[in-house]
Amino acid sequence: xxxxxxxxxxxxxxxxxxxxxxxxxxxxxxxxxxxxxxxxxxxxxxxxxxxxxxxxxxxxxxxxxxxxxxxxxxxxxxxxxxxxxxxxxxxxxxxxxxxxxxxxxxxxxxxxxxxxxxxxxxxxxxxxxxxxxxxxxxxxxxxxxxxxxxxxxxxxxxxxxxxxxxxxxxxxxxxxxxxxxxxxxxxxxxxxxxxxxxxxxxxxxxxxxxxxxxxxxxxxxxxxxxxxxxxxxxxxxxxxxxxxxxxxxxxxxxxxxxxxxxxxxxxxxxxxxxxxxxxxxxxxxxxxxxxxxxxxxxxxxxxxxxxxxxxxxxxxxxxxxxxxxxxxxxxxxxxxxxxxxxxxxxxxxxxxxxxxxxxxxxxxxxxxxxxxxxxxxxxxxxxxxxxxxxxxxxxxxxxxxxxxxxxxxxxxxxxxxxxxxxxxxxxxxxxxxxxxxxxxxxxxxxx
Amino acid sequence: xxxxxxxxxxxxxxxxxxxxxxxxxxxxxxxxxxxxxxxxxxxxxxxxxxxxxxxxxxxxxxxxxxxxxxxxxxxxxxxxxxxxxxxxxxxxxxxxxxxxxxxxxxxxxxxxxxxxxxxxxxxxxxxxxxxxxxxxxxxxxxxxxxxxxxxxxxxxxxxxxxxxxxxxxxxxxxxxxxxxxxxxxxxxxxxxxxxxxxxxxxxxxxxxxxxxxxxxxxxxxxxxxxxxxxxxxxxxxxxxxxxxxxxxxxxxxxxxxxxxxxxxxxxxxxxxxxxxxxxxxxxxxxxxxxxxxxxxxxxxxxxxxxxxxxxxxxxxxxxxxxxxxxxxxxxxxxxxxxxxxxxxxxxxxxxxxxxxxxxxxxxxxxxxxxxxxxxxxxxxxxxxxxxxxxxxxxxxxxxxxxxxxxxxxxxxxxxxxxxxxxxxxxxxxxxxxxxxxxxxxxxxxxx
Numbered sequence: 001x002x003x004x005x006x007x008x009x010x011x012x013x014x015x016x017x018x019x020x021x022x023x024x025x026x027x028x029x030x031x032x033x034x035x036x037x038x039x040x041x042x043x044x045x046x047x048x049x050x051x052x053x054x055x056x057x058x059x060x061x062x063x064x065x066x067x068x069x070x071x072x073x074x075x076x077x078x079x080x081x082x083x084x085x086x087x088x089x090x091x092x093x094x095x096x097x098x099x100x101x102x103x104x105x106x107x108x109x110x111x112x113x114x115x116x117x118x119x120x121x122x123x124x125x126x127x128x129x130x131x132x133x134x135x136x137x138x139x140x141x142x143x144x145x146x147x148x149x150x151x152x153x154x155x156x157x158x159x160x161x162x163x164x165x166x167x168x169x170x171x172x173x174x175x176x177x178x179x180x181x182x183x184x185x186x187x188x189x190x191x192x193x194x195x196x197x198x199x200x201x202x203x204x205x206x207x208x209x210x211x212x213x214x215x216x217x218x219x220x221x222x223x224x225x226x227x228x229x230x231x232x233x234x235x236x237x238x239x240x241x242x243x244x245x246x247x248x249x250x251x252x253x254x255x256x257x258x259x260x261x262x263x264x265x266x267x268x269x270x271x272x273x274x275x276x277x278x279x280x281x282x283x284x285x286x287x288x289x290x291x292x293x294x295x296x297x298x299x300x301x302x303x304x305x306x307x308x309x310x311x312x313x314x315x316x317x318x319x320x321x322x323x324x325x326x327x328x329x330x331x332x333x334x335x336x337x338x339x340x341x342x343x344x345x346x347x348x349x350x351x352x353x354x355x356x357x358x359x360x361x362x363x364x365x366x367x368x369x370x371x372x373x374x375x376x377x378x379x380x381x382x383x384x385x386x387x388x389x390x391x392x393x394x395x396x397x398x399x400x401x402x403x404x405x406x407x408x409x410x411x412x413x414x415x416x417x418x419x420x421x422x423x424x425x426x427x428x429x430x431x432x433x434x435x436x437x438x439x440x441x442x443x444x445x446x447x
Numbered sequence: 448x449x450x451x452x453x454x455x456x457x458x459x460x461x462x463x464x465x466x467x468x469x470x471x472x473x474x475x476x477x478x479x480x481x482x483x484x485x486x487x488x489x490x491x492x493x494x495x496x497x498x499x500x501x502x503x504x505x506x507x508x509x510x511x512x513x514x515x516x517x518x519x520x521x522x523x524x525x526x527x528x529x530x531x532x533x534x535x536x537x538x539x540x541x542x543x544x545x546x547x548x549x550x551x552x553x554x555x556x557x558x559x560x561x562x563x564x565x566x567x568x569x570x571x572x573x574x575x576x577x578x579x580x581x582x583x584x585x586x587x588x589x590x591x592x593x594x595x596x597x598x599x600x601x602x603x604x605x606x607x608x609x610x611x612x613x614x615x616x617x618x619x620x621x622x623x624x625x626x627x628x629x630x631x632x633x634x635x636x637x638x639x640x641x642x643x644x645x646x647x648x649x650x651x652x653x654x655x656x657x658x659x660x661x662x663x664x665x666x667x668x669x670x671x672x673x674x675x676x677x678x679x680x681x682x683x684x685x686x687x688x689x690x691x692x693x694x695x696x697x698x699x700x701x702x703x704x705x706x707x708x709x710x711x712x713x714x715x716x717x718x719x720x721x722x723x724x725x726x727x728x729x730x731x732x733x734x735x736x737x738x739x740x741x742x743x744x745x746x747x748x749x750x751x752x753x754x755x756x757x758x759x760x761x762x763x764x765x766x767x768x769x770x771x772x773x774x775x776x777x778x779x780x781x782x783x784x785x786x787x788x789x790x791x792x793x794x795x796x797x798x799x800x801x802x803x804x805x806x807x808x809x810x811x812x813x814x815x816x817x818x819x820x821x822x823x824x825x826x827x828x829x830x831x832x833x834x835x836x837x838x839x840x841x842x843x844x845x846x847x848x849x850x851x852x853x854x855x856x857x858x859x860x861x862x863x864x865x866x867x868x869x870x871x872x873x874x875x876x877x878x879x880x881x882x883x884x885x886x887x888x889x890x891x892x893x894x
Contacts (some may be wrong), residue, residue, distance in 0.1 A: 033600070038668075040663060042544060042669065043543075043667055045543075045544075045545045045546050046546075096490075097489060097490045097491075097492075099492050102851070122473075187636075188856075189634075189636030189638065189852060190636065190638060190850075190851050190854065191636065191637060202561045213856075214852070214854045214856055216723075217854075217855075217856045218489060218856075219856065221485075221489055222489065223853070273637075274665075278785075309847070366811075403637075404549070404637050405636060405637045405661070407637065407661045407664075407665065408664075408665070409635075409660075409661055409665075409666070410665045
């Protein structure tokens with residue numbers, strides 16, 4: 001009798017194969033997600049893809065998976081077109097009341113000439129407002145100033161975040177010589193955030209930096225007194241192509257070990273803070289969830305994939321999809337933990353057909369099972385593979401996301417285990433059910 | 448009929464000379480304290496005594512007092528033995544898991560040799576624990592790690608703060624080669640604080656820096672894994688003697704203009720943040736409170752004194768006390784606004800005899816009138832002058848105190864006016880009562 005069958009035999013009549021309460025009890029007792037997340041943050045710290053710390057993270061993960069009882073632990077090559085921050089991201093408000101603002105260059109931003117860029121500022125709170133300015137943007141530095149609201153979900157990151165994702169490209173199209181954006185986050189701590197921005201072919205690549213909330217407010221107040229000039233001097237830019245790696249480990253299934261449930265997280269972080277919430281927490285959750293699920297002896301293999309360079313290239317995700325192309329048909333489900341250390345609010349399934357099945361699997365569970373258009377970034381390139389996730393509460397996550405404040409102390413030891421247990425539960429169901437989830441269309445939309 | 452007499456004639460039967468509700472209404476309508484505090488923070492920003500920004504603050508204050516209708520606006524010379532932060536305060540946790548910690552040299556700390564100081568760390572949470580270590584401290588770097596709790600009063604700053612005020616001296620006596628302290632504040636934002644520390648004659652002056660709360664926790668966790676080494680490299684130290692100034696302005700009394708009620712605040716700030724709460728708020732409160740009180744046409748003169756270098760030398764306070772020594776007998780009361788922008792909780796009076804009188808003046812008022820041993824730092828050198836203050840709620844103040852987060856957005860526009868109105872009320876009573884407060888003993892204890 002497998003452990004899952006034993007649980008079924010002992011438990012109350014239910015369609016669920018897995019006893020979520022017992023999983024949670026174990027997760028809370030062992031604190032395995034918490035301890036791994038804290039150790040990765042403390043022992044490796046910031047680990048930008050393509051940096052020496054990125055290599056240390058790979059070594060850490062190999063050792064950690066081996067010590068945690070995984071088999072077939074190995075690295076898989078990932079080429080990273082590296083981006084590097086320079087020694088000094090300098091954004092200065094000029095004039096008699098001027099001062100240096102707290103700012104960080106955004107990922108993939110080019111540097112400026114050594115003498116920097118200096119221009120008058122135009123403030124907008126949306127792309128609509130930017131486009132209305134039209135030709136008045138030419139030669140200027142665009143200042144995107146829109147506060148993000150706290151939310152339990154990613155909705156605000158999607159909408160307000162667009163100003164960062166596309167801000168340089170949109171301003172560049174109108175002839176701006178640079179851009180700054182109020183940090184995409186709800187924190188109030190004078191720590192600017194960073195994060196990738198996207199450039200478009202054929203559009204001038206203008207330098208782009210984020211301001212701390214306080215500095216955005218200062219600049220806003222200054223603009224109410226009259227015209228202002230900013231000086232931008234960034235020494236960031238592309239580095240060499242660097243050889244790095246994904247780290248993979250397995251807990252083999254007892255019946256169909258060739259069939260795979262993938263539990264992902266990303267190993268890299270930004271170069272500020274210690275990458276505790278993003279994505280040390282996910283690494284801890286993925287490893288611990290796989291272990292907890294494997295202890296129930298499901299039929300299929302639980303494979304943990306710790307991706308390199310989710311943050312600015314998805315290069316590890318693409319390398320995995322390429323290397324495992326012929327095997328993707330045997331991936332019955334994939335889930336990524338990349339939403340911090342907050343508690344679980346429910347279950348997410350890409351597509352309504354899959355969600356209907358998971359609802360049946362989890363019948364009687366209080367938390368909602370929602371159909372969503374996409375889940376983790378690293379999974380968006382996994383053509384056809386059914387995707388699941390835990391809907392984690394991110395209202396604290398965006399207080400610290402991509403800032404120097406993303407440190408181990410921000411992880412709530414109980415909340416993270418609740419999410420690890422929920423991941424384990426979903427993974428165990430997917431790994432043991434005879435019924436599998438429907439394949440997704442070949443190219444699910446990218447987040 | 449003076450305005451105060453008119454208020455008395457119109458108001459309800461009460462021992463109070465001043466209608467506190469009307470003052471509050473005016474303060475809230477005019478927002479004068481708020482606007483001045485924000486302007487000083489935004490237009491001048493950080494203004495360390497002895498720096499060029501300190502000079503700009505003096506010019507700002509002269510212009511502001513003149514524009515606010517003060518007479519006899521002038522500067523009074525203050526010599527500042529300047530202290531300067533170097534370009535780089537570097538505290539590094541060494542070893543394979545090492546990293547740079549977020550740290551700031553404390554005011555008056557000497558710099559290190561260029562190669563820095565490198566030693567094993569000993570962690571303590573009190574001077575008692577330090578003294579117990581005794582000879583084990585020799586050659587080490589002492590790490591004071593004690594979290595400050597939120598409080599409405601200065602009690603925590605007094606007790607936990609002692610680790611900063613005296614930490615270098617106490618560690619130096621035991622042969623330590625350096626010291627670091629968890630920032631004295633309740634903030635959780637990875638911003639280290641700064642502030643003055645005191646050295647003792649005959650004790651080696653060892654370098655001393657503060658760590659952000661997160662970095663103190665990181666170091667604490669590392670020490671639980673095993674011995675750790677820190678490297679301290681500070682390039683701060685004494686600068687030249689610099690000529691600076693207090694700024695003084697008056698609103699003359701209608702009956703006894705030679706008698707003075709002093710409203711103080713300090714013009715200087717630390718070199719981080721914008722000095723909005725410390726003490727831009729106090730500057731705004733002192734100026735606005737004097738204006739509001741003067742509009743009631745009290746008998747005595749309201750004199751605003753904006754002190755230079757409260758933060759590390761009290762040099763402005765001493766210069767004022769010296770320059771006005773023969774006039775101190777005509778100072779019937781002094782009050783300083785140097786507790787941020789929080790709302791008023793009550794009234795403080797140095798000494799029980801004075802408190803009893805003020806209780807009579809404010810009979811019927813809900814807020815308590817407390818006898819306290821001391822009030823503002825700049826007043827401690829004013830031999831004999833009766834001292835009053837508003838007891839402001841400082842529970843938010845120590846979130847940001849002496850950090851880069853002390854910016855204009857931290858000022859609550861309503862709370863600061865409530866405190867300004869309370870200061871105005873107390874000043875107006877002191878400036879118009881026939882009865883005066885008893886003189887204090889010549890040397891009141893220093894805070």
